Amino acid sequence: MQDSPNPLIIGIAGGSGSGKTTVAQEILNRVGPERIAYLPHDAYYKDLSGLPPVQKADVNFDHPNSLETELLIEHVKLLKSGQPVELPIYDFSTHSRTTRSIPIFPHRVIIVEGILIYAEPALRPLFDIKIFVDTDSDLRFIRRLQRDITERGRTPDSVIKQYLKTVRPMHLEFVESSKRYADIIIPEGGHNAAALDMVVARIEEMLR
Secondary structure, three states: OOOOOOOEEEEEEEOOOOOHHHHHHHHHHHHOHHHEEEEEHHHHEOOOOOOOHHHHHOOOOOOHHHEOHHHHHHHHHHHHOOOOEEEEEEEOOOOEEEEEEEEEOOOOEEEEEOOOHHHOOOOHHHOOEEEEEEOOHHHHHHHHHHHHHHHOOOOHHHHHHHHHHHHHHHHHHHHHHHHHHOOEEEEOHHHOHHHHHHHHHHHHHHHO
């Protein structure tokens, strides 16, 4: 059961590989996972299981249209009203939404994390705090390369091609431009201990 009528809703955005997940995990650990409902925007990619491989390869996964943001908004509103939701599980190796899901229950804090969350005008007003994790592009690319190879079964060549074709131009068009909506900008992501101390203290203060 939700123990507060007005949960604190926090957005964490930033470029691919910026360290958004590290920041979110640090907040989870320090504020307490029992007080937080965590919704990664990545879980809401549209199901492409019906598309042939050639068409899947042409999909721009870094454009807002590739995500079912309407469902994410619905889930945030349901959690805010005290109702549980089912978080989709997305298979990045096949670009398809699985039949399984994760139950997410209402808590005092709701964290929404993703590269494009501030590029969505209907999503931005839901956040009480908007955090942007700002990291140099070379570090972000290296992290993305390592992640996609080890966690998503991609080849180095395919990661590089996607970065040049869609990731970089979409970052400049949607992600970097959405930084102006942030309340807090954290350079260096989860390695910025001073900024994280301030964010966690602010969260604790608002919860009180």
